Amino acid sequence: xxxxxxxxxxxxxxxxxxxxxxxxxxxxxxxxxxxxxxxxxxxxxxxxxxxxxxxxxxxxxxxxxxxxxxxxxxxxxxxxxxxxxxxxxxxxxxxxxxxxxx
Amino acid sequence: xxxxxxxxxxxxxxxxxxxxxxxxxxxxxxxxxxxxxxxxxxxxxxxxxxxxxxxxxxxxxxxxxxxxxxxxxxxxxxxxxxxxxxxxxxxxxxxxxxxxxxxxxxxxxxxxxxxxxxxxxxxxxxxxxxxxxxxxxxxxxxxxxxxxxxxxxxxxxxxxxxxxxxxxxxxxxxxxxxxxxxxxxxxxxxxxxxxxxxxxxxxxxxxxxxxxxxxxxxxxxxxxxxxx
Numbered sequence: 001x002x003x004x005x006x007x008x009x010x011x012x013x014x015x016x017x018x019x020x021x022x023x024x025x026x027x028x029x030x031x032x033x034x035x036x037x038x039x040x041x042x043x044x045x046x047x048x049x050x051x052x053x054x055x056x057x058x059x060x061x062x063x064x065x066x067x068x069x070x071x072x073x074x075x076x077x078x079x080x081x082x083x084x085x086x087x088x089x090x091x092x093x094x095x096x097x098x099x100x101x102x
Numbered sequence: 103x104x105x106x107x108x109x110x111x112x113x114x115x116x117x118x119x120x121x122x123x124x125x126x127x128x129x130x131x132x133x134x135x136x137x138x139x140x141x142x143x144x145x146x147x148x149x150x151x152x153x154x155x156x157x158x159x160x161x162x163x164x165x166x167x168x169x170x171x172x173x174x175x176x177x178x179x180x181x182x183x184x185x186x187x188x189x190x191x192x193x194x195x196x197x198x199x200x201x202x203x204x205x206x207x208x209x210x211x212x213x214x215x216x217x218x219x220x221x222x223x224x225x226x227x228x229x230x231x232x233x234x235x236x237x238x239x240x241x242x243x244x245x246x247x248x249x250x251x252x253x254x255x256x257x258x259x260x261x262x263x264x265x266x267x268x269x270x271x272x273x274x275x276x277x278x279x280x281x282x283x284x285x286x287x288x289x290x291x292x293x294x295x296x297x298x299x300x301x302x303x304x305x306x307x308x309x310x311x312x313x314x315x316x317x318x319x320x321x322x323x324x325x326x327x328x329x330x
Contacts, residue, residue, distance in 0.1 A: 008204065009202055009203065009204045009205060010115070010119070010204075010205055011119070011204070011205055011206045013119070016115050016118065016119060016205075019115060020111055020112065020115055023110075023111040023114070023115075024111055027110065027111060045155075048153075049108065049153055049154065049155050052153045053108055053109050055180060056112070056201050057109065057111065057112070059202055060112060060202055
């Protein structure tokens with residue numbers, strides 16, 4: 001995590017930054033866990049919204065590779081390239097859960 | 103203001119930040135909940151995310167503008183797409199911020215918009231009241247009766263304006279006192295009669311108007327047709 005961007009965005013308020021990180025660590029894994037369900041339900045609109053939200057959150061904490069991965073998946077969903085999206089989401093979710101260290 | 107953004111973490115903290123700066127913020131996390139909130143109470147400004155569940159920001163803005171076409175709207179977006187900006191501006195957006203956005207920048211933009219809106223609100227056409235041989239300009243605190251110009255005090259002008267707003271209707275003592283002195287601590291019932299007497303004296307030269315005493319209720323300013 002690189003919190004320098006967040007620090008700037010929050011006007012240097014360390015209290016707000018700390019709170020964001022606490023909430024981020026709780027909520028992001030839960031949001032990631034919903035992605036396969038949305039794929040299975042073929043709820044592309046909700047999937048796109050969830051990816052969009054995750055993209056911004058990863059970018060807030062300097063996780064730019066994950067943010068880019070979310071952006072790419074969101075774009076595929078938005079243009080209807082959903083043939084192999086379940087596979088890609090499944091891979092991402094597994095990797096994220098394995099590497100995630102709260 | 104009404105703030106609608108589905109990114110719970112950042113929006114909750116942004117709300118907190120704006121509240122620390124003195125704003126009153128109602129936060130909702132999807133477009134439909136935002137619309138319901140907008141219908142339920144008045145707001146000075148809306149901050150809308152574009153990509154949201156249930157109803158996107160553009161659709162929401164259209165529906166909000168149908169209810170109140172003057173409400174200022176600031177859009178937030180995760181994309182810096184030119185088309186989005188154009189679409190937002192076409193819908194009457196007052197400003198546009200690309201995510202990730204600085205809380206301070208959002209606050210400054212909101213403040214600038216509200217300042218601009220308030221300037222416009224403060225410059226309506228001046229109310230002028232005319233009857234019989236008299237003309238009253240509340241802004242200038244000037245009453246002209248039968249060609250004689252009388253400069254009113256602030257309290258006299260406030261009271262006469264209240265009378266004009268309630269012409270031919272009852273102006274209760276409570277409404278008059280709150281309208282003049284504001285809160286209850288500053289009620290000065292004894293002096294209201296004095297100010298009414300002064301206005302009567304000023305208007306005496308104009309037979310077209312009279313302030314009546316309504317026992318136990320208050321007063322009534324009446325215009326007498328044909329008396330002018």
